[in-house]
Amino acid sequence: MIDLREIKERRDEIAANIKNRGMKVDIDQIIELQEERAQLLKRVDELRSKRNENAAKMKGKLDSDVRAQLIEEGKALKDEISQDETLLKEVEERYLSLAKTIPNYAHKGIPTGVGEDDNREIKRFGKPTTFTFTPKDHIELGEALDLVDFDTGTKVTGPKFYFLKNEAVYMSLALERYALDTLRKHGFTPVLTPDLAKEEILEGIGFNPRGEESNIYSIADTDLCLVGTAEITLGGYHANTILEKEALPIKFGGISHCFRREAGSAGQFSRGLYRVHQFSKVEMFVYTLPEESEKVHEQLLAIEEEIYQGLNLPYRVVDTCSGDLGAPAFRKYDIEAWMPGRGDYGEVTSTSNCTDYQARRLNIRYREEDGSIRHPHLLNGTTIAVSRTILAIMENYQREDGSIAMPSILVPYLGFSEIRG
RNA sequence: GGAGAGAUGUCCGAGUGGUCGAAGGAGACGGAUUCGAAAUCCGUUGUACUGUUUACGGUACCGAGGGUUCGAAUCCCUCUCUCUCCGCCA
Numbered sequence: 001m002i003d004l005r006e007i008k009e010r011r012d013e014i015a016a017n018i019k020n021r022g023m024k025v026d027i028d029q030i031i032e033l034q035e036e037r038a039q040l041l042k043r044v045d046e047l048r049s050k051r052n053e054n055a056a057k058m059k060g061k062l063d064s065d066v067r068a069q070l071i072e073e074g075k076a077l078k079d080e081i082s083q084d085e086t087l088l089k090e091v092e093e094r095y096l097s098l099a100k101t102i103p104n105y106a107h108k109g110i111p112t113g114v115g116e117d118d119n120r121e122i123k124r125f126g127k128p129t130t131f132t133f134t135p136k137d138h139i140e141l142g143e144a145l146d147l148v149d150f151d152t153g154t155k156v157t158g159p160k161f162y163f164l165k166n167e168a169v170y171m172s173l174a175l176e177r178y179a180l181d182t183l184r185k186h187g188f189t190p191v192l193t194p195d196l197a198k199e200e201i202l203e204g205i206g207f208n209p210r211g212e213e214s215n216i217y218s219i220a221d222t223d224l225c226l227v228g229t230a231e232i233t234l235g236g237y238h239a240n241t242i243l244e245k246e247a248l249p250i251k252f253g254g255i256s257h258c259f260r261r262e263a264g265s266a267g268q269f270s271r272g273l274y275r276v277h278q279f280s281k282v283e284m285f286v287y288t289l290p291e292e293s294e295k296v297h298e299q300l301l302a303i304e305e306e307i308y309q310g311l312n313l314p315y316r317v318v319d320t321c322s323g324d325l326g327a328p329a330f331r332k333y334d335i336e337a338w339m340p341g342r343g344d345y346g347e348v349t350s351t352s353n354c355t356d357y358q359a360r361r362l363n364i365r366y367r368e369e370d371g372s373i374r375h376p377h378l379l380n381g382t383t384i385a386v387s388r389t390i391l392a393i394m395e396n397y398q399r400e401d402g403s404i405a406m407p408s409i410l411v412p413y414l415g416f417s418e419i420r421g
Numbered sequence: 422g423g424a425g426a427g428a429u430g431u432c433c434g435a436g437u438g439g440u441c442g443a444a445g446g447a448g449a450c451g452g453a454u455u456c457g458a459a460a461u462c463c464g465u466u467g468u469a470c471u472g473u474u475u476a477c478g479g480u481a482c483c484g485a486g487g488g489u490u491c492g493a494a495u496c497c498c499u500c501u502c503u504c505u506c507c508g509c510c511a
Binding site: 038041042044045046048049051052054055056057058059060067070071072073074075076077078242365373 | 439440467468470471472479480481490491492
């Protein structure tokens with residue numbers, strides 16, 4: 001949520017931002033509701049003040065007719081207050097539910113555009129892998145080497161679920177260890193979080209469990225959802241608290257079990273490990289001082305690059321355009337690794353600076369030296385998306401004889417240096 | 422799952438339906454004292470919204486939500502959470 005005290009003075013800026021992001025939010029309606037709410041609140045406050053005054057008069061001994069008259073006045077006030085309070089509550093609910101849909105401000109430097117195609121490539125590492133033979137995609141490789149079993153995933157759980165088997169299991173664990181060790185070196189606290197979170201926490205982070213494009217699984221008869229990412233639980237960690245300034249930055253490195261509905265995305269086009277309902281990630285989550293968040297954002301991107309350079313996978317970095325940002329993000333960088341099976345780059349990490357947008361809704365604050373209270377900035381980033389990285393390694397490291405070499409940096413974690421049938 | 426106890430400010434902890442935003446203590450901060458420190462003494466010390474906008478006021482918040490009442494931290498109801506004991510389980 002943005003700072004609602006600013007919506008009048010920054011109205012034009014907000015309206016332009018909504019448009020650039022391709023969203024439909026009626027800012028003027030929200031401003032009207034805000035004014036309506038302010039008037040009602042003022043009236044209710046005045047009435048309550050009168051009620052308190054009236055009640056205070058009755059503290060001591062009084063003549064019974066004086067008391068009777070005061071009681072009558074009090075009763076009248078009570079009725080009036082409860083009417084206005086009901087009205088205020090209605091207006092407030094409408095106001096807040098709409099105000100929450102206003103997206104975060106966006107960084108001035110990002111490209112304006114509607115979708116993926118408008119993202120700006122800002123860097124490339126390596127060159128798309130070339131082969132002296134006809135390369136296979138990871139589905140073929142996975143079947144041939146008995147590493148990934150989609151058919152059984154479909155049978156047991158459903159389409160877009162899969163079993164990882166044999167060396168792929170070790171790859172998964174090795175990637176997690178590699179990522180965690182790298183994060184620890186950079187001062188992150190390793191964390192394993194619950195895979196379920198309350199809806200209020202989801203909403204605070206900016207997911208709408210009940211929204212139309214809900215991308216997460218709700219648990220029937222509870223207010224819990226499977227988390228789409230540890231971003232949710234790591235952000236919820238400090239919900240409703242006031243942090244001391246010295247505690248910042250707080251840097252968490254969490255293993256994240258991710259669940260995605262991916263409704264409507266079934267079909268041949270998205271076969272394989274690229275788009276699945278469940279996968280694991282190692283996630284970075286940082287609470288920082290507002291004046292440092294842009295610097296930290298660059299650091300998160302640098303860590304992601306360090307990881308993929310360590311794996312020696314060709315990739316490019318894109319600065320995400322306004323239409324593709326997601327409501328909480330102020331700026332977002334994605335790393336896209338080369339995936340020979342797709343013949344294109346595919347997203348493997350994403351790091352967002354959400355400034356104070358999530359912190360405000362989660363009610364996370366910190367105290368400045370002068371005693372004032374502000375919202376810290378929250379950032380998140382993927383260190384490793386396990387399934388997509390396994391995909392990229394399989395396809396980029398395959399050899400003509402059908403075996404797959406392993407990135408040397410993983411070998412100590414794996415205990416083997418190649419996979420062959 | 423069964424039985425019981427509890428939830429108050431940064432922490433501990435009192436609180437008879439009106440004088441309670443809340444005693445007392447601790448901690449922290451400021452000051453006095455000191456060569457300096459300890460001890461001691463004095464003072465300050467919640468959050469949000471809001472009105473005039475240094476000053477100074479108003480409203481709300483004593484786990485959450487309802488209710489009773491002229492008036493609720495205090496009475497009633499529902500829920501959540503914590504603790505103890507038993508059961509179950511990895």
